[in-house]
Amino acid sequence: MIRRDHDDEAVSAAIATVLLFAGVITIISGMMVTVIPVIDELHGAVERENMVGQMEDLAAETSRLSESGTPGDAATMNIRPHTGSLAWDMLEGGTWYSATHQPNSAFRLEGVLDLDNQMRLRHAESYIESICATDLHASAESIHHYRVPMLNGTVTATPINALTTLLGSNQLSHETDGSEVDYTMATDDVWEATMDNSQGESWIHSQMPLRVVMWRGDGGAFLATPDQPNPGSETGRSWTIPLIANSHAIHIEADAPFTMEWETSSQSGTGSSSSVSVSQVPSGEQDTVHIWQGEIETNQLEQLALRTSTNARTIIHWGDAVVLDGAGPGAIPWLDRGGSATGIHFRPPAMDGSLIIHNPNDDATTAKVNNLFHSISGQSSIRIVWEAGANSWIEGSDPIQVEWVLDSQTVGQTLTHSTGWRPGSLALIPASDTGRMSGNDWKFEAPTSGGDAEIPELGVTDIALQSAGPSASWSTQTDSGILTHGDSAIVMPIDSTHIGHLSIESTSNALRTYISTGEHGSTEIVEDGAERCVNIDLRASGWIDVVLPWDAVGNWKDGEIRNAWKDGSHFFGVALTLRGSVGDEPHVAIGSAWAMHLPRLTYTFDSSVTDLQILTHGGFVGTNHPEYRADVLIPPPSREGPGPRLAATVPVTMPTPDSVAGNSELELTLRLDVRDQVSTIYAHEVRRGWDGPYAVAIAAESSAEVEFSSDWLAFPGQLDMLDDYVGWVQTSPTMPEVVYHAGGQPVLFNLQVASLSCHATTGGVA
Template sequence: MRSTLKRDEDAVSAAVATVLMFGGVLSIIGIMMVSMIPVIEELEGSVERHDMSSQMSLLAHQTSALSEKGMPGDSTSIELIPVDGSLEWQHLQSGMWYAATWHEDMSFRMRGALNFDDELEVRHPESVNTALCIDDLRLGPANPFYYTVPDWAERVLFTVAPGLAIPLGPVDVDLLEAGEVTDNIQLRVDGMHEIDAANYQLFTLASSHELNVFVERGNGGSTMVTPNDASPIDNTGRSWSVPLPAGTSRLHLISEDANQIELNDGASTTTHYALPSGQNQVGVAFTHTIVQQTAGVVHISSSDASRLIVQTSLESDQGITPIPSKDGQFLGHAFIAPSLEGEMVFTNPGTTSVTVTWRGGGISVAPNQSLG
């Protein structure tokens, strides 16, 4: 059987035309895509810029409304819904100005109040700022307390400060270097911890509860201890929790009236009495020397509003501490001086001479001068 193959020229031409047409369509689509991509990218960038601008304007309005709500101590919340991305709270890098005023149409603002260090910016163009009173209204483990240890520190001792929000279990204390947690300390409520600061660079303590922190340099010193229940009027108190190093320390309590003092060093509780001397314009002083084999916490309570000075060295030339006036300020007209050996220095920051008198004696201090 024979068959004859015959070339169909029309079919070949149709196939070639189809391939060429398909290639032409792809070329046209490619050219269109190349020409449209810059337009699409520009439109996308415009949309993103518009979204970002709208988001920043919305957040600025919401934060302004949040900062102006409520009174000091009130709890106020607002829901922040970003257009894109997420919001996170930076405790240590706060750069936002917060409204803090009881009056409308005032621009009293604070910045840097959330990192709890020793710097705070205040803005109040309506009048001259002469004094600023600050209190911490935060409670709970979700609001940590930060303590920045200076770079000159050699040793740090701290204990838990008694209070209404004291936890039932241990207190979490994180040691942060450059914002990173390098150590975690589980501190018992009645315990004390000691850190050799020479082993760390500039570091910060972040605690779930308020602490009493002592920073030492050299061989002991003196300091005025803040009470657990400090009076908002004159900063006196009736109870103290003092972390003391091992060795001999001296406690000196100053009050205006007769005092009953209780000391608890963890092993025993002793009661002491301080009575007035009967002399005119003379306070009541109580001094007690305590010897500890190991570092520990000493709890002190008094029946009268008092101030406590702690000496971790019995040498009179070791340490220096300022003495507040009767109203709790370090600038004042009436002071109760400690009954301790040492040197007292008077500083006159005013523009006129002042006379310091005590028990019939007196001394004159020139303006902008110190005299000891």
């Protein structure tokens, strides 16, 4: 018999030991569950502390270069990640500014930087006729493209004087029928090429904005575009013009007395204006116009730099058109007092010649000149003598267009083709519906040059059509077609049996229309991304959807998007001009806006949660640590005061294509490429908005000081009651934009865009 003894106490002790060990493990596990997030949070705090200072230093250096640097200035710094990684994000975030030109009005944007071709705008105070969009080329990587109309002639080009331009030489490429030739030119050089339409279409591609002019035959005239036009009148104070070897007469007009100076590489001069009386003056205008006239003889290609002390308009007439004898070539579509070619009140230049007044409307109208009424049938034109000594405003009963023609020999004739006859001319014809250089509808008297002044005939008159967008359908009285941007533009002669008004229409997207007649004339050639206009014809209190005339690239890869910015398929920064009815004027500039894509440098790291970030772009530094809450560390830079003054320089930093990224130490080299003066205007309201997840936080941080205002505490959200504060205001806690409040006074607003490049390499200097 086997006897077994059981030690119950030993068993109990063993079980207790196991249970104790299990309890300890459980406690440790619980502590780990509790402590690890704390450790992770501490790790995230270390990551933030390590990177915030470096990002702030980078933002400060970016702002310093963009505001006070000169092109070519560079700064180098090292970025040392902890355990996270650095990368450039090209597609998220950007900023926009808007300014209104009429009192008690606002101009708001939404979705303009989404990389598609859709946006929304809001302006409830006026009837909106159109919006015109211009590619800002806010990065030196975004190339300027000039599409030369397929006409015979000579083309000259010179860099426009910007605030600060690229150091050294400018790279220019001339493309003809797909074949390119590269050139190098200094900032004061003039490039020249002879165009032959039998060789195919020509393009000019340039790193810098150019002033491009086409010259034909023995003379002509054109209205020179200022380097920085005033959006309310298209006047300016400086011009850069590439002159050919010939005689050139300069005619300058302004509303106020002025002094002027001009300079070429071989000569220079100064002058002061004289006054000329003007009759039939509309309300709010002066009864005198101030003019200066002079002549320059050039023996070679030369850049003309011209400056005036007040806003003015400048006309160049050259060759056989220097002497205004009523028998030379040249014609200029003239602008109304609001800078539009379709309007009610015009003050034509104080230059002898003739005027053709076009009525693009279906119904008859009248034009009042020197207090005499002239009747104009629907879709018809009249021609009258124009003398500088009998200068008068012109007032249309309905919107009209006015064309100044040097020749006056056929005035008073009733022969066929006499209304539009001249020895020759070349012009970019503004659209009737928008009054700008692109649109959907043209109705005007066709220019003629055949025969002679005694027996005028149609002659050789060509229409050069270009698409101001991805594609456009077009039609005339005798022909129609579809014009895509990638295909060659078209040139077609006017039918030999054509009489009277010429009608050109587009049912999708906008067109540009150049008209040449005879062998003589001259005109500026506009940049391909300039003033692509969209008709709106609407007044609404809410948001208005707009389709922008560019390709949608939101679903493209980063490299493809950069190529689209480079070749102009999609804008890199856009300037918007809103035009609408003010009083009896149909196409007044009522608002302007500027939107810039801002590539951002992002540091991504983990804490108790993953994919947290610290980022910088446009001088702003922000983070979503902790817990994905957007936080502003450094707000976007702006300079305010004294008084109602606001200045902003937007730094647009583009990484070089071969820059590296990752979690190793990087050496960043920032370089200022160019700084451009975008606008200097008096505005009734200025707004700033941001795109992306930090927009609302930026708006709140920018307006934090308004919380100390007694008026704001008493009347929150009511700007008209805010008298003790000047600065940014977020009118609603959820709005991604702020208003610059100046107590109801107009704001002197100065906006600059600085283009910087950033090159990143691994390693760095210890």
